[in-house]
Structures are given as structure tokens and as C-alpha cells.
Amino acid sequence: MVANRINTLVRxxxxxxxxxxxxxxxxxxxxxxxxxxxxxxxxxxxxxxxxEIALQLLIIGLCITPLRRYLGVNLLKFRRAFGLLAFFYxxxxxxxxxxxxxxxxxxxxxxxxxxxxVTIGMAAxxxxxxxxxxxxxxxxxxxxxxxxxxxxxxxxxxxLGAVHFIWLxxxxxxxxxxxxxxxxxLLALRLPKRVGVPGR
Amino acid sequence: MAxxxxxxxxxxxxxxxxxxxxxxxxxAGAAAxxxxxxxxxxxxxxxDALEPNSWDDITTYNNYYEFGTGxxxxxxxxxxxxxxxxxxxxxxxxxxxxxxxFEQIMKKMTIEERIYRFRCVEAWSMVVPWNGFELADLLDLxxxxxxxxxxxxxxxxxxDEMPGTRFPxxxxxxxxxxxxxxxxxxxxxxATGIYGRDIPNQNGAPMRxxxxxxxxxKSIKSVVRITLMEDEPPTSWNKANPREYGxxxxxxxxVDHPRWSQATERRIGGGLFAxxxxxxxxxxxxxxxxxxxxGMDLTKFI
Numbered sequence: 001m002v003a004n005r006i007n008t009l010v011r012x013x014x015x016x017x018x019x020x021x022x023x024x025x026x027x028x029x030x031x032x033x034x035x036x037x038x039x040x041x042x043x044x045x046x047x048x049x050x051x052e053i054a055l056q057l058l059i060i061g062l063c064i065t066p067l068r069r070y071l072g073v074n075l076l077k078f079r080r081a082f083g084l085l086a087f088f089y090x091x092x093x094x095x096x097x098x099x100x101x102x103x104x105x106x107x108x109x110x111x112x113x114x115x116x117x118v119t120i121g122m123a124a125x126x127x128x129x130x131x132x133x134x135x136x137x138x139x140x141x142x143x144x145x146x147x148x149x150x151x152x153x154x155x156x157x158x159x160l161g162a163v164h165f166i167w168l169x170x171x172x173x174x175x176x177x178x179x180x181x182x183x184x185x186l187l188a189l190r191l192p193k194r195v196g197v198p199g200r
Numbered sequence: 201m202a203x204x205x206x207x208x209x210x211x212x213x214x215x216x217x218x219x220x221x222x223x224x225x226x227x228a229g230a231a232a233x234x235x236x237x238x239x240x241x242x243x244x245x246x247x248d249a250l251e252p253n254s255w256d257d258i259t260t261y262n263n264y265y266e267f268g269t270g271x272x273x274x275x276x277x278x279x280x281x282x283x284x285x286x287x288x289x290x291x292x293x294x295x296x297x298x299x300x301x302f303e304q305i306m307k308k309m310t311i312e313e314r315i316y317r318f319r320c321v322e323a324w325s326m327v328v329p330w331n332g333f334e335l336a337d338l339l340d341l342x343x344x345x346x347x348x349x350x351x352x353x354x355x356x357x358x359x360d361e362m363p364g365t366r367f368p369x370x371x372x373x374x375x376x377x378x379x380x381x382x383x384x385x386x387x388x389x390x391a392t393g394i395y396g397r398d399i400p401n402q403n404g405a406p407m408r409x410x411x412x413x414x415x416x417x418k419s420i421k422s423v424v425r426i427t428l429m430e431d432e433p434p435t436s437w438n439k440a441n442p443r444e445y446g447x448x449x450x451x452x453x454x455v456d457h458p459r460w461s462q463a464t465e466r467r468i469g470g471g472l473f474a475x476x477x478x479x480x481x482x483x484x485x486x487x488x489x490x491x492x493x494x495g496m497d498l499t500k501f502i
Contacts, residue, residue, distance in 0.1 A: 033472045039323055040253075040261035040468045103476055106460060115459055152228055168459065170322075171369040171440055173269055 003072035010075060018081040025053055026092055045154050047096045054089035055165065055179055057082050058158045062186040069187070083154070086134040090125050090161075117167035124160035138171050155190075158183045201286050202310035203384035204334060205488070216287045253314055253326040255395055257453075257469045262402045263320065264421055266355065266362040273364065274402035280361045281422065292352070292427035295343030302406050306392065308341060309333035313396070314389060319451045319483045321415035325465045328486065330410055331393030336384045344380070344428055351383040352376075352433035353409060354425035370436050376420035377433035377447065382494050387412055387485060390423070397497075413482040415449045415488045446502035451483035455499050 029049050033042035038049070061082040067073040102108050113119045131153055133139070140147050162180035169176050216400070248426050253256075258276060264274035286302040311331050319325045339351070357373035365372050391410045392399055399405045404421025411418050416436050437445035443459050453463045464476040482489050492502070 002481075017421070030472075040257040040270070043466070043474065044324075073362070100472060107464075112462070115457075117459060145432075151251050169269075171265065171269070171437075172367070173369060174367055 001072075007063055007072075007074050010077065015077060015081050018078050018083065020084045021114055022053075022057065022081075022086070026050070043096065043100045047093055050089050050093040050096060050166070051161075054086050055158075055161050057086035057089060058161060059179070059186065060118060060152070060156065062158060062183065063087060066186060066189040084132060084135055087128045088127060094121075094125055117164050121164040124157045124164060127157050128162070131157070139191070153187050155187055157170065159187075202312055202333060202337060204336070205314075226368070244439075250315060250317070250327050252329045252395075253467075253469050253498050255397075258326060258328055258394055259400050259402060261326075261348075261468055263322075263416065264364075264402055264404070266357070266364045266374065267402070268364040269369060278401035278405075280363075280383075281356070281401045282361060283302060283401060283403070283422070283475040284404050285426075288407070288423055289425045290338075290342040290427075291425070292347075292429050293348035294339075294428050295344040295345060297332065297342065300341070305338060305341070306494075309337055311392065316387075316410060316412040317340035317480075317483050318412065318416055318419075319479065320341055321417055321457060321462075323457075323460055323462065323465050323479075324468055325477075325479075326468045328410075329395055330389065330391040331396060331399075332389045332391035332410065334386060335388045335390050335409065336386070338426075339383065339428070342426075342428075343386075344481060347430055349380050350429050350432050351378050352425075352427040353378075353379060353420045355422050355467055356422045357425045362375055365479070370440055374436045375434060376409070376421060378418070378436050379432075379492075380428075382411065382489075385489065385492070387488055413485040415450055415451060417445070418449050439496070448501050450483070450489075450493070450498065450500075451479060452498055452502075453481060455502055 002166070007031075028119050029038070032038050033046045038045040061079055062080045064075050064082075067075060082146055098108060102111060112122050131151055134143060134147065134150060145152065159180075162176065165176040165179055166173075230401055243276050257416065260275045262274040263271070263273050267277040281498040284302070287299040287306065288302070289299050311333055313329055313331050315324060315327060315329045335351075351375045353421060355374035356362075357365060358425075363486045378388070389410045390407050391404070392407050394400070394403060401422075404419075404423075407423055408421040409419045409423060418435075431446060435445075437446055437449075451462075456462050462479055465479045466474050466476055481488070
């Protein structure tokens, strides 16, 4: 069975490989931005690339439970890595916005308060902080069953991230809507199972 | 009648090096607290600040949603647009309505260079050395009737040549409009070139409007139709989001876009660490155009 073969393969892939693989785009993008590879206006381009990678990582994280439940593919050992990497990219995205884009401290606060898409993005980042802080074995043991409840915040983070993307886009654009649709679908798969549907 | 507006910002006007250096000294002196008054300020300072962007910046970083919403989509896909033959339908309240072939228009017009600031509503800006003619000259060709109060413009819509029009990002075709006095203003031009070369497709070939004191989206590209009318015409971004985009859309650092500040802008080409610069009222053309809006509340007529 394909699922079993994947599961066997996954057992041979160390988690650090995921960290290294997914950390690489960050320096590459900074290098491209500094050397003209991101076009004539690299600041907005860099922020956008980092933000999109963060959204993609959140989506990958949300795929893990449905993949296991419905297809029997077990990628659970990578879930923490994807979550922490998503936090890393959101933090970089925020830093690029603060330091390179807005620059002015008073303007930053004005933007957070006055601009709903910035408020939403900032809220998503703040919600990720307790998640990142509790992504270690000690916190999992300490929180016990509360850990799972706390980490459902991820659902809110992903939704806020997609809305943030839609809200900052001009006109009717498909790409940000596609992100939202995928996230909503992945959350819908988590709705309580109806009676009669066999669980795995 | 060309040359109604004297361009004080041509390359010949760039501040001579010794003046520029004097300015440097002045700035250094000011920093050291030495009081020096009235040297090197004013017009020359304005001129040396206005260095045109590179050809690459101007032709690779574009908003032309008919070819896609990415900034690099126009340069990738606009090559598919057939720009020859081309004609512009001029109709509505004009004495000589009809389809005006591009070549015929070019024979009658005097092409001049205008180095203008170009400020996008997204808070980035460029300086572009346009070549073209005044819109007033083209309108005179058709003979504007006295009842006309507004001018409507329309961009070509070629679904087979414009991949972005498969998606309803905007209500195609792209349309724009000006009040007649704005359209007849000597700063308002139809651009047919950049840096003395034919204007590339991604910048609105073969002929696009340039209204330097308004946000860039007013400067409609690849114009196929110009209609003189009595009533204010619909405009694409206003239709898409009337709360965010008004008919006038004059550059105004004091009136923010609902989703971002318009007080500052980033000049394209400054790289990853480009500073923000202050946005000027009417994009720096206040002396020339402010009188047209006397008595209008510019926080309402956005």
C-alpha cells in the first residue's frame, strides 16, 4: 500500500532535514533581493514571498491530521518542524515590513491600529507566539491535554493569515482566495465525524 | 500647439556639478550649525532630485492587470499585444468623430520629452522621461464641442492577447476619465515613447495617457477610445471599490488610502534598503494644477 511505503520512507527522513530544507529559501530570497533578483522593488517582493511561504507552511501543517485520518499517511513527526518554520517565516515577514518597508516607528503603530489588514496580520503573529513557545517536549508534558486545546489556535492563525492576504490585494484576485479555500477545506475535514463513518 | 508647458526638468536642466557640490557643502555646513542662507536652494534642488529611473526599472515593474496582477507579468506577457495597426476612436461631443489611425495622429503631433514624477497609489514612485504630445492637441484634432465637460478613455480589450483578462480582477475593459479642464491641461499628455524609444507594450503601447499629478492608475494604457461627454464617466477602480478610489485621485499626502498611508512613497530602484521620501501635494505639480480644484474639499473629492 502506498501509505505504508510513505510511512516507511518517512521513518528514514530525519526532522532536521525538513528544518534545513525549509530554512534555505530565507537566505536565498534575501540574497536575490539584494542583488536584483526580486525586481526593481525588492522590499515588497521579499515581504510577499516570505508571507506566502509562511502560509504554505501553515497549510502543510494543517494537512498532517487529515492525511493520517483519511489516507493513513503519518507525517506527525514533522508537524512541529512545519509549525516552527511557519513562525520563523512570519517573524521574518514582519521584520522586513517593520525595518525595510515602514521604517518609521510612529507609522508602524498607526498602521497596526488604523489598517485592518495589518491588525489582522499582527494578531496572527501574536497568536503564534504561545504556540512557538510551547513547541517543545517539556511544554507538551507540562500542559498535558491542554496542549492540544492551545494548539487549535493554529486554525485561527491560518484563517487570519489568508484573510490578511485577501485584504491587502487590489481588485478581485484568485490566489489569496485559493489560499483561504484550501484552509477552510482543511478545517472542514476536522469537523466531528458523523455517526457511521468508520474511523481509522 | 505643443510646448504649452515649459519643462524645467529636462536633462539639460540637471544641476551643474559645481552647484551640486556647493549644495553638499551647504548641507554639511548646516549640519555643523553654520548659518548659510539662500545658496543652491529652490529650483535647482528640485531639478537635481529628479533623476529619471533606469529603462529597466521603468519597463520591468508595471501594473497592467490585463496581463496579470504581478509586477513582472506585463513585461512577460505584453509582447503578445498587437499594436500595429492601431487606431483610436474619438467620439461623443466632437465635431469630427471617427477612428483616427495611429500613424495619422503621429504625423500631426509634435513629440516632445517630458520628465515627470510618476506616483502609484500603492505608494511607490518613479521618474519617467516620457515622449509624447499634449492630449489637448489630439482633442483639438477632433474638435471638442462646447457641451463637453468630461473625457472618457478606454483600454484595448483583447482576450486572446491579454491573459489577465481571463480573471475578473476588474470589470474589463479598463476605463478612465478626466474632467475636460484636466484633459486640456498642458501637463496632460499622451505618451508614445520613453527615453526616445517607442513605448514598450508593458508601459501602454502604442499610446497611453499620462496625468502626472494623479495616481498612476488614472494614466490609462493602450488607449483605443476617447469619448467626450457631458457627465462624469465611470472609472475602473472606482467601480471596483468606490470607498478607496475616487474619480479625481489626485496625489495627496494628506488623504490616506483606507488601507495604507499616502504621506510617503518609495522611489523604485533604491534596492533593499531604499529610504522613504515625502509625497508632494499634487505629486509636486501644485503650482500648475491646484487652481483647478479651488473650492473643492479634497478630502471628499478623492
